[in-house]
Amino acid sequence: MAKRIDVSDLNIYYGSFLAVQDVTVSIEPRSVTALIGPSGCGKSTFLRSINRMHEVLPGARVEGKVIMDGQDLYGPGVDPVDVRRQIGMVFQRPNPFPTMSIYDNVAAGLRLNNKKISKSDLDGLVERSLRGANLWTEVKDRLGRPASGLSGGQQQRLCIARAIAVEPDVLLMDEPASALDPISTLAIEDLMTELKERFTIVIVTHNMQQAARVSEQTGFFNIAGAGQPGRLIEFNPTEKIFSNPDQKATEDYISGRFG
Numbered sequence: 001m002a003k004r005i006d007v008s009d010l011n012i013y014y015g016s017f018l019a020v021q022d023v024t025v026s027i028e029p030r031s032v033t034a035l036i037g038p039s040g041c042g043k044s045t046f047l048r049s050i051n052r053m054h055e056v057l058p059g060a061r062v063e064g065k066v067i068m069d070g071q072d073l074y075g076p077g078v079d080p081v082d083v084r085r086q087i088g089m090v091f092q093r094p095n096p097f098p099t100m101s102i103y104d105n106v107a108a109g110l111r112l113n114n115k116k117i118s119k120s121d122l123d124g125l126v127e128r129s130l131r132g133a134n135l136w137t138e139v140k141d142r143l144g145r146p147a148s149g150l151s152g153g154q155q156q157r158l159c160i161a162r163a164i165a166v167e168p169d170v171l172l173m174d175e176p177a178s179a180l181d182p183i184s185t186l187a188i189e190d191l192m193t194e195l196k197e198r199f200t201i202v203i204v205t206h207n208m209q210q211a212a213r214v215s216e217q218t219g220f221f222n223i224a225g226a227g228q229p230g231r232l233i234e235f236n237p238t239e240k241i242f243s244n245p246d247q248k249a250t251e252d253y254i255s256g257r258f259g
């Protein structure tokens with residue numbers, strides 16, 4: 001079930017380096033939120049802090065709050081592994097388990113989370129996830145073949161199938177189409193439009209047209225200069241960001257004057 005995320009006063013560190021400063025934002029369920037901004041301004045770092053992936057690096061930590069439907073994800077006693085199950089992630093480069101079969105790639109997370117699942121239930125869930133990722137018809141006759149035999153676009157949809165198989169509440173996507181050709185990119189964008197019916201989606205993208213096509217809300221991150229922390233400069237409906245942004249820096253960025 002899609003859930004809302006409320007981030008308040010979030011500071012994100014790599015050791016003593018403050019990479020992202022003072023982010024406060026609300027992310028609506030059943031919608032796509034796009035994060036844009038120049039390289040190094042902290043979009044990916046912020047994305048990874050939402051599902052507690054950031055802290056897997058030694059010395060990496062956050063201050064502030066990330067609340068999902070009332071639950072403080074950084075609260076005492078919260079298991080980060082559980083958070084990552086509820087908030088799935090898709091990366092820039094498709095990263096299926098290459099030698100594992102297509103079927104087993106989708107089943108991997110389900111098997112980890114539910115050891116007693118029957119073969120027929122698993123078959124059903126694998127099919128549903130592959131259908132959800134718009135991949136079923138292309139792979140249904142070769143489910144036992146290695147994932148490495150799929151095209152880049154198919155591999156990325158396989159990774160999306162793997163992510164949605166465990167029924168997360170939120171899906172984070174870090175430039176999910178930047179390594180793909182234009183046709184595969186459109187397939188991923190169409191898929192996002194379908195998936196937002198069921199999930200809260202947050203996507204980092206360098207592609208402004210993509211942000212404009214797929215998202216309801218857009219956040220613009222920026223940095224004042226090298227070594228400075230990234231900040232969320234503007235967060236508004238996508239239509240407003242691309243037609244009449246509040247901040248001059250946003251306008252300069254989207255009109256290609258910097259970044």
Ligand SMILES: Nc1ncnc2c1ncn2[C@@H]1O[C@H](COP(=O)(O)OP(=O)(O)OP(=O)(O)O)[C@@H](O)[C@H]1O
Pocket residue numbers: 014017019037038039040041042043044045046057230
């Ligand atoms: N593992 C790390 N250790 C130390 N600093 C890091 C690490 N990863 C990122 N940073 C720094 O944190 C800041 C934000 O980086 P991040 O990758 O989040 O930016 P980004 O906006 O996603 O950039 P891009 O658009 O190029 O992917 C940068 O100054 C970067 O050098």
